[in-house]
Amino acid sequence: MSGSKALGGGTGGGARRRRTRCRRCQACMRTECGECHFCKDMKKFGGPGRMKQSCLLRQCTAPVLPHTAVCFACGEAGKEDTVDSEDEKFSLSLMECTICNEIIHPSCLKMGKAEGIINDEIPNCWECPKCHKEGKTSKVRRGPVTGPQGDFMSDIAQVRAPRSHHREKLERFKRMCMLERRPESSSSSSSSSESDSESDSDDSLRGDQAGGGSSPSSSSPAPPPPVVYGNSSGGRAERERSRSDPPAVPSPPRPIQMERHLVRPPPACPEPSCLPLDSGSSHIMTRDVWLRVFTHLSQRELCVCMRVCRTWSRWCCDKRLWTQIDLSRQRSITPPMLSGIIRRQPVSLNLGYTNISKKQLMWLINRLQGLLELNVSGCPWPAVSALCQAICPCLKLLDLSRVEDLKDSHLRELLAPPPDTRTAHGETRVGRFQNMTELRLAGLDLSDASSRLLVRYVPHLTRLDLSHCANVTDQTVHTLSSHISPLRESLTHINLAGCVKVTEQCVPLLRRCTSLQTVDLRSCSLLSSETGQLLSFPSHASSTSTSTSTSSSTTSATTTVAASSCSTSAASSSSSSSSSCPPEDRTLLKNS
DNA sequence: TGCAACGTTGGA
């Protein structure tokens, strides 16, 4: 195969070895989506089978050397399994040079292996000391980096570009890096072997989060699924690399469109466990102590700390420090920002009012399996539609407020079960977001038809925001609170503020919801001033009613009412019997 | 510059 040709050329090196799936990463473990371009080509999905490419969602994030790979020097395979210490493991493992393609045991090298530049993002991948010493590294790198996480993007600049457009891309990349390298980057690295080579994705995230300059690549987002290989001499590996943002290194802003990302989620406990000092000893404070300190820092401050050294950079990336990431209203979402997000594995992600693209969002979602809260409010539907191809079993909160052009049909597409969960006889009732408990649909052009989707596909909703949905009527309330609706029992908060077609009839309907605590009916022009308030319903579950005010509430509009005023019998009463509001319930409707 | 096609490798 062409891929196995010796491409080292003047760079010395060995024949290239095709990398293969690790079979362990999340991508490798999942099944084919059956929907992507490459799946549709596959014979098993009825395609012609000409493209012969892996499913986009199954592209391995850590491709490994084939087990037939052997050391260029001694001819033996990797022997890291035979030893225990990390140092020995490294010395006896096979390392593939991204420049000369040589695969060798570091211990078989006559030169000091410490001069090699390890690419921590790809297993067994480095720039060998030989190539590095010969100056075959370009770089953008800010100084000698002896630890893991060589600058992946800077590798690109080193790589021979067999095709003119690749070369142009690399040249452009280098130019941009020269232009936009940040002053502190160079200073932070030039001195020590602890130079921070990992903070790049953080730079990007930091820059954007902190309101710093966004990279020029920001205008060209769209990262498709990841796969970046360590092989360097042209071809897809190089193209992918040239598109990728450097997942873990000093961060020159990305000047070009970098679509392919290889980003590993952070380890549970980022190595090392203590802070190595120049003297060779370790700092008296262990990682856990430092992490405790870091928990008191703002995310902006964390970003600053990440520039101190590689160890801090790793530690500050600990996902426990980044449970929430807010990138809302960022003018652009850049590939490095995406990498930064993945490396931090937030539980809550706010992308509201950004220009995130569909590909970016899809890429993100498929790598944030632990995400509980997602805000894509104000984003265009074409981008948000990425969620239609995602499965987010963990997602608890989804904010779709004011998503541009989102219609009933889109919501159906979004909430309905993915094709492979449908039975032969039809759709299952298990929606894509089956475990979601809060859904915000404010300001959307939805009709009453959408309420049926909610009842059917999001059965565990407790909080629902339909505010300012101008086409929502009492019918929606009727559907949500009907006897067959699971939401009748689950809903605790519903926001109908600004729903101008909602009438007084909705109040008795709402009373059928047994767990309802607050209803926001403000700015509903068809309601009387008495009803059109933020209403506090007595909790059927607790003995005291609460006055949970919604985020949109600006006035104290809640009323405390004795729980007995609204017995559970109200829940079981028919809609007709509950249509008249009992006198005691009137007290619930006190003005704010 | 992106994409489709395909030779060939690597694993089962």
Place this chain on the structure above:
DNA sequence: TCCAACGTTGCA
């Protein structure tokens, strides 16, 4: 031996 799919090439 078969299948999946990596990496290269040529075309639009």
